[in-house]
Amino acid sequence: MKKDSLYHAIHIDIEKCIGCSHCIKVCPTEALHIWDGHSNLNTERCIDCDECYRVCPVGAIQVEDDGLAQIKQFTTKVALIPSVFMGQFPIHVKAREVFKAIQELGFTYVYEVEEGSQLVEDLITEKIENQEKTPIISSFCPAVLRLIQVNFPQFTDNIINLKTPVDITATSIRKQLKHKENVGVFYFTPCSAKITSLKAPIGEEESVLDGVINMDSVFNKIQATLNNVTPTVKKHKKEISNNAIKPDHILWSLTGGEIKNLPGTCLSIDGIKNIISFLDRIETRGCHEIDFLEMKGCDQGCAGGILTPQNRFITAQRLRNRAKYYSEYYNENPEESPIYHTDGISFDEVKTLKIKPRSIIKFDSDPMKALRKMEQSQKIEKILPSLDCGACGFASCKALNRNIIEGKADLEYCFVLQRKKEEIGELTSKESKGVLEKIWGEQKFKNNI
């Protein structure tokens, strides 16, 4: 895959965008602003957290979808599905039936992502026991990694240099299928961040995956197939569909899923805003008591991903039920235990490159220039009204301030300052309107009162 480090799977459809400013208000990195009547994405600041997608009232924020056609170029087509995908279906739908429906879409094999969790768990355990630099930060959520890169560069050294279960399972699948012809591995993704990870990887030169299938688009097709299947009659004897997963690991992508069996003091946090406030806190106060930090950008972890069609709480509960079922199965069949295909994989095969900081906070790379800009910024801060109304097209007075310093905006964008300038004759009301039309588009000013 071509590497473009500023690629993002999210984009704004400017035909649909009504320039309402909902998205700019929720963006944790001030990556969005309104200009020309629509939202604009600053690709350097975006961390793929998908918060904007959730609040858009008109569906103008879209996720790139390569569709199912992409699998055709491979002979052996592998679907790599995360457990949250299973959580999209009611308990009475057997995993076996879902796998079959996936195969009917054209896939040769179906594997589950969490098969790779055991190896990750073992390697993290080793790192905790070796007392490496604490807190060790999970490499699981790509949005969190990007957040750390741009806002908390100090913690890039704490991120564990270990691939995630998706990549490890994909590596394992390639080994298992090495005698097969032209193998393509496709991951069913619950969010846009994983698509970005594939196309603009951080921590690896090239993704081990061949493509990504968006969970929402494939869900309807599978649901349609399942509707044609008569529900399996409940058998008295329990059966499981995958003997390569430990019951606990079905919960891996939920909040707390990674730390369940880890030694030491571990903490899990979900929601991008919670993560920001926690990292800010430990950046000031230090964090010596925590060995391992699991952070997932979405509330309820991947069950809350924007491409998952079902309610996140219901999905999480279904996964807990499945894990319980698996656990009961192994208890009732003590002669059986999970078989891990990742056993022969060494740490060298699954380690990542160091994740480099890419600060978006700095005013300038040159401290002298940065200081001068900060002086200027302090002066502007005194002039701006601290309303954070968003009428300038930026999320807050602070965001407007920064953009003025960067030469990307003017004081006149602020409508409070416009009134002041009109009063002292520095601006005519027509000029003021002209500025607002540039930001919000002429259309918004056309209707008569």
Add this chain to the structure above:
Amino acid sequence: MSGITFTYKIEGGDFVNAGKASSEIKRTLKQLNVAQKTIRRVVVSLYEAEVNIVAHAHRGNIDVAINSENISIILKDEGPGIKDIDKAMEVGFSTASPSVISMGFGAGMGLPNMKKNSDYLNVESEVGVGTTVTIKVALIE
């Protein structure tokens, strides 16, 4: 020399807001693209000093001045003062009350940590009146 200044007011006993000044100064230094290690040293020193005011004093002021070469922080409090400054500089020496210790503070590392992480540390104190701590850290190596 050109530069920027900040002033913060600290209330004794206000553990809820302890660390706010440190957090804001940290953000400023990140914006100035100061090296991460240096930011760490400033924040550790300032945070310890800030918590000292909260834990021991009635109230205090923090004045921060940043220019292109260094950051200088003056923390002036009204409080009990320090009887024996040399003793207070020793690792593990603490006069913190049990309730302060129960909150995870008062390990007797405050002044030693400030000394370790700053380029200049001066402590002046008058018993029954208050303490003034001056911390300086060079921003360029």
